[in-house]
Amino acid sequence: MERLALEELQQQLPADVLVTNPATIESYRWDRANDPEAGTPLVVVRPTSTEQVQQIVTIAAKYRIALVPRGAGTSLSGGSTAVDNGIVLSLERMNSIEVHPQTRSVTAGPGALNAEVKVAAAEHGLWYPPDPSSFEICSIGGNVATNAGGLCCVKYGVTTDYVLGMTVVLADGKIITLGGPCIKDVAGLSLTKLFVGSEGTLGVITEVHLRLIPRQKQPTTMVATFPSLESATQAVQQITRTMRPSMLEFMDHATIQAVNAATGMGLDDQAAALLIAQSDESTASAVEEIQRMEAICTEQGATEAFCTDDPEEGEAFVTARRVAIPSIERMGAVLLEDVGVPLPKLSELVVGINQIATRHQVSIPTMAHAGDGNTHPLVVLDPTDPEQQARAHQAYGEIMDLAIGLGGTITGEHGVGRLKRPWLQDYLGEDIMELNQRIKDALDPLGIMNPGAIFDATDKEN
Amino acid sequence: MERLALEELQQQLPADVLVTNPATIESYRWDRANDPEAGTPLVVVRPTSTEQVQQIVTIAAKYRIALVPRGAGTSLSGGSTAVDNGIVLSLERMNSIEVHPQTRSVTAGPGALNAEVKVAAAEHGLWYPPDPSSFEICSIGGNVATNAGGLCCVKYGVTTDYVLGMTVVLADGKIITLGGPCIKDVAGLSLTKLFVGSEGTLGVITEVHLRLIPRQKQPTTMVATFPSLESATQAVQQITRTMRPSMLEFMDHATIQAVNAATGMGLDDQAAALLIAQSDESTASAVEEIQRMEAICTEQGATEAFCTDDPEEGEAFVTARRVAIPSIERMGAVLLEDVGVPLPKLSELVVGINQIATRHQVSIPTMAHAGDGNTHPLVVLDPTDPEQQARAHQAYGEIMDLAIGLGGTITGEHGVGRLKRPWLQDYLGEDIMELNQRIKDALDPLGIMNPGAIFDATDKEN
Numbered sequence: 001m002e003r004l005a006l007e008e009l010q011q012q013l014p015a016d017v018l019v020t021n022p023a024t025i026e027s028y029r030w031d032r033a034n035d036p037e038a039g040t041p042l043v044v045v046r047p048t049s050t051e052q053v054q055q056i057v058t059i060a061a062k063y064r065i066a067l068v069p070r071g072a073g074t075s076l077s078g079g080s081t082a083v084d085n086g087i088v089l090s091l092e093r094m095n096s097i098e099v100h101p102q103t104r105s106v107t108a109g110p111g112a113l114n115a116e117v118k119v120a121a122a123e124h125g126l127w128y129p130p131d132p133s134s135f136e137i138c139s140i141g142g143n144v145a146t147n148a149g150g151l152c153c154v155k156y157g158v159t160t161d162y163v164l165g166m167t168v169v170l171a172d173g174k175i176i177t178l179g180g181p182c183i184k185d186v187a188g189l190s191l192t193k194l195f196v197g198s199e200g201t202l203g204v205i206t207e208v209h210l211r212l213i214p215r216q217k218q219p220t221t222m223v224a225t226f227p228s229l230e231s232a233t234q235a236v237q238q239i240t241r242t243m244r245p246s247m248l249e250f251m252d253h254a255t256i257q258a259v260n261a262a263t264g265m266g267l268d269d270q271a272a273a274l275l276i277a278q279s280d281e282s283t284a285s286a287v288e289e290i291q292r293m294e295a296i297c298t299e300q301g302a303t304e305a306f307c308t309d310d311p312e313e314g315e316a317f318v319t320a321r322r323v324a325i326p327s328i329e330r331m332g333a334v335l336l337e338d339v340g341v342p343l344p345k346l347s348e349l350v351v352g353i354n355q356i357a358t359r360h361q362v363s364i365p366t367m368a369h370a371g372d373g374n375t376h377p378l379v380v381l382d383p384t385d386p387e388q389q390a391r392a393h394q395a396y397g398e399i400m401d402l403a404i405g406l407g408g409t410i411t412g413e414h415g416v417g418r419l420k421r422p423w424l425q426d427y428l429g430e431d432i433m434e435l436n437q438r439i440k441d442a443l444d445p446l447g448i449m450n451p452g453a454i455f456d457a458t459d460k461e462n
Numbered sequence: 463m464e465r466l467a468l469e470e471l472q473q474q475l476p477a478d479v480l481v482t483n484p485a486t487i488e489s490y491r492w493d494r495a496n497d498p499e500a501g502t503p504l505v506v507v508r509p510t511s512t513e514q515v516q517q518i519v520t521i522a523a524k525y526r527i528a529l530v531p532r533g534a535g536t537s538l539s540g541g542s543t544a545v546d547n548g549i550v551l552s553l554e555r556m557n558s559i560e561v562h563p564q565t566r567s568v569t570a571g572p573g574a575l576n577a578e579v580k581v582a583a584a585e586h587g588l589w590y591p592p593d594p595s596s597f598e599i600c601s602i603g604g605n606v607a608t609n610a611g612g613l614c615c616v617k618y619g620v621t622t623d624y625v626l627g628m629t630v631v632l633a634d635g636k637i638i639t640l641g642g643p644c645i646k647d648v649a650g651l652s653l654t655k656l657f658v659g660s661e662g663t664l665g666v667i668t669e670v671h672l673r674l675i676p677r678q679k680q681p682t683t684m685v686a687t688f689p690s691l692e693s694a695t696q697a698v699q700q701i702t703r704t705m706r707p708s709m710l711e712f713m714d715h716a717t718i719q720a721v722n723a724a725t726g727m728g729l730d731d732q733a734a735a736l737l738i739a740q741s742d743e744s745t746a747s748a749v750e751e752i753q754r755m756e757a758i759c760t761e762q763g764a765t766e767a768f769c770t771d772d773p774e775e776g777e778a779f780v781t782a783r784r785v786a787i788p789s790i791e792r793m794g795a796v797l798l799e800d801v802g803v804p805l806p807k808l809s810e811l812v813v814g815i816n817q818i819a820t821r822h823q824v825s826i827p828t829m830a831h832a833g834d835g836n837t838h839p840l841v842v843l844d845p846t847d848p849e850q851q852a853r854a855h856q857a858y859g860e861i862m863d864l865a866i867g868l869g870g871t872i873t874g875e876h877g878v879g880r881l882k883r884p885w886l887q888d889y890l891g892e893d894i895m896e897l898n899q900r901i902k903d904a905l906d907p908l909g910i911m912n913p914g915a916i917f918d919a920t921d922k923e924n
Binding site for chain 1: 563564587608611619623637640645647651652656660664675699702704743747804805831871872875876877882886889890891894895901902903905916
């Protein structure tokens with residue numbers, strides 16, 4: 001079966017599309033989740049057009065071979081982990097970008113990087129807001145497939161809010177184009193929105209059409225440090241009650257230490273927590289808004305609060321936040337969590353995570369897109385110590401259980417992928433899980449699309 | 463069959479839930495689309511809880527009786543037109559509203575009016591932006607079911623952008639609660655977004671959880687009149703290229719005349735078109751932004767342009783726009799169109815609509831949420847003249863054909879309902895229509911949910 005499929009791929013596609021060299025294939029087995037259970041694929045394909053994707057999907061359907069669509073391979077939940085004897089469908093070469101200033105939109109191949117889309121938009125005075133921390137290395141197709149978030153989402157929304165349309169190759173090889181440059185369109189079911197966040201389980205996204213907005217105003221920045229987790233989360237709660245900061249980020253003590261160690265930035269390492277807030281209202285309003293945020297932080301017991309409308313100074317603090325994940329990764333391997341809760345539960349969540357860290361004797365620095373209640377605890381792993389790893393995995397699961405118990409979600413912006421699949425039914429419940437499965441079965445009856453992501457891989461061969 | 467279903471409804475539900483009085487039932491046959499083919503329902507039910515809705519859906523499924531969910535009955539495309547021997551499920555009594563300031567969100571019953579949600583939010587200094595022209599009389603459940611738009615959507619987005627979660631009774635009677643107060647949540651497929659805009663064809667929405675934002679700043683207003691349709695649409699194009707007005711509305715000559723006739727407002731009735739724009743940036747920025755819009759209008763040949771930061775004066779112009787539909791309805795019955803195009807095609811669309819009006823000798827005043835490219839041509843009908851009505855219906859269809867030909871949509875914000883169903887496949891194409899149907903069949907295998915809306919009613923009885 002696999003041999004026949006491979007032969008047919010070789011016959012139909014240009015030689016440069018197929019990667020069969022084992023050393024190169026090896027590099028496509030994992031994404032940034034580093035799943036130790038990653039399989040060994042039959043072949044990696046790197047198509048350059050929707051039509052080539054159609055040929056590949058058609059062959060995969062004919063021989064019932066699993067297909068794993070892959071953007072830049074930066075998934076943190078194993079959304080693009082390879083499966084044994086499957087096809088890794090890398091979209092990295094489909095990376096064209098065309099900005100349409102007249103409709104304030106952009107058409108991009110799924111392999112274009114988020115940062116490249118931002119740069120292309122900026123050349124026309126326009127802005128594509130969603131900004132995952134990994135925006136310089138993650139693909140726009142992956143962003144759409146996971147409904148990625150980021151730092152500015154607290155004011156500007158997440159990826160789905162910018163997706164006007166897309167081209168998809170369905171699991172039976174049909175090519176469809178959903179939506180387009182119409183800003184409002186309610187004709188038929190919201191299929192565009194259904195494919196956003198579907199993690200490659202319903203079809204392969206081969207082009208996206210995204211909305212742009214005029215460039216952001218220069219933001220004004222506030223940084224405040226707090227003597228306790230609770231005082232920082234209280235300040236978050238007070239700020240979001242009445243204001244829409246364009247950024248509201250949180251770092252705990254361990255994260256501050258990691259950033260200082262990696263960058264020598266000299267953030268206050270006595271603080272239990274630090275908040276970075278920005279306002280991008282017009283200058284006078286932004287200053288006024290930032291001062292209100294500063295007053296709230298001081299009321300909530302901040303040990304220090306500092307405001308600046310100097311863009312470079314502000315950007316330095318944002319950079320500190322952006323380098324937090326790499327800084328912690330220097331401490332060892334990590335399991336990057338992505339739990340979110342309703343804002344009033346943020347304090348219980350971050351305090352609870354600290355307790356889990358203490359109980360299991362595992363380091364878990366935590367940062368958060370605090371204004372969205374979306375946190376990233378990083379469970380640090382010692383790759384040389386199996387016993388520590390067992391404790392770390394225990395802690396990883398308990399953090400999700402904690403979030404579910406607080407009315408929260410197991411994933412705010414990274415996706416379920418393969419790593420979080422075991423917790424999905426606990427979170428959604430049986431009825432909603434079954435509803436997910438009904439839609440999966442309706443669109444991918446053979447179960448070839450990214451098996452193991454979101455849904456259990458099932459053997460549908462008859 | 464119907465008799466048994468009715469008996470079971472009578473046994474299981476409190477007496478006040480069932481309406482069997484023919485005179486009262488009569489008033490539930492139509493919505494604002496006034497479909498002459500409206501059926502006569504078996505019964506109207508007015509439940510007061512999700513559990514009662516569950517009982518009703520379960521009985522409907524058992525006896526395969528069609529269910530037509532209904533909010534306030536303001537659909538303009540026949541989304542809640544009754545069907546023969548079906549059940550009209552009116553959600554008007556499920557109208558509770560609870561604002562949660564701590565999560566900046568609101569939980570509402572589907573029967574609550576949009577205006578009531580806005581008022582409840584305002585009591586906490588918060589704002590629910592989506593504002594259909596009918597916001598004072600349309601229900602929030604209907605807004606969610608149609609993904610309704612409005613005037614402020616050009617800056618603040620449409621209903622789906624504010625839906626965080628909902629409770630739904632599925633076609634098999636299961637109750638599910640999707641999403642909730644977590645702002646970011648990507649666990650599983652985007653089912654919440656799929657139900658938004660599904661027009662009652664996938665399940666019955668019995669509660670919605672909506673995101674709120676801090677109250678809007680007082681807007682500054684500009685009104686400009688133009689000697690031609692093209693100059694007005696060119697100004698729209700130039701404004702949206704670089705700015706995000708909080709409102710950008712268009713009225714053509716016939717609409718201006720109708721508004722003047724109904725209100726005596728004295729708008730310039732020599733103008734071919736009029737634009738009303740608002741900016742709700744902070745005061746200094748808003749004035750600057752409005753002045754840039756004024757300069758663009760003057761460049762594009764506006765005969766007059768007027769700016770005001772007086773809120774009452776600004777509101778008077780917005781009211782002129784809001785009363786446009788009722789003003790035209792005074793001229794006779796209307797077929798209210800809802801076509802949208804990519805912004806660069808707006809000029810061709812409004813000019814083409816004028817040509818259709820001339821060709822068929824039918825009055826078609828047109829207004830538009832111009833900044834979204836979403837227009838509302840109102841095809842005026844003479845109820846006493848069948849020959850005129852035939853021409854009017856011809857024009858109605860040709861407007862949709864024109865929009866499709868310009869790469870536009872047959873419905874920007876009103877929904878497909880029953881009136882636009884004949885054009886849906888022309889717009890979506892066979893493959894996407896089939897994909898819609900696959901999801902419909904997966905969620906409503908018996909075809910009992912709002913048959914005839916979006917999808918052809920099919921007889922699934924075996």
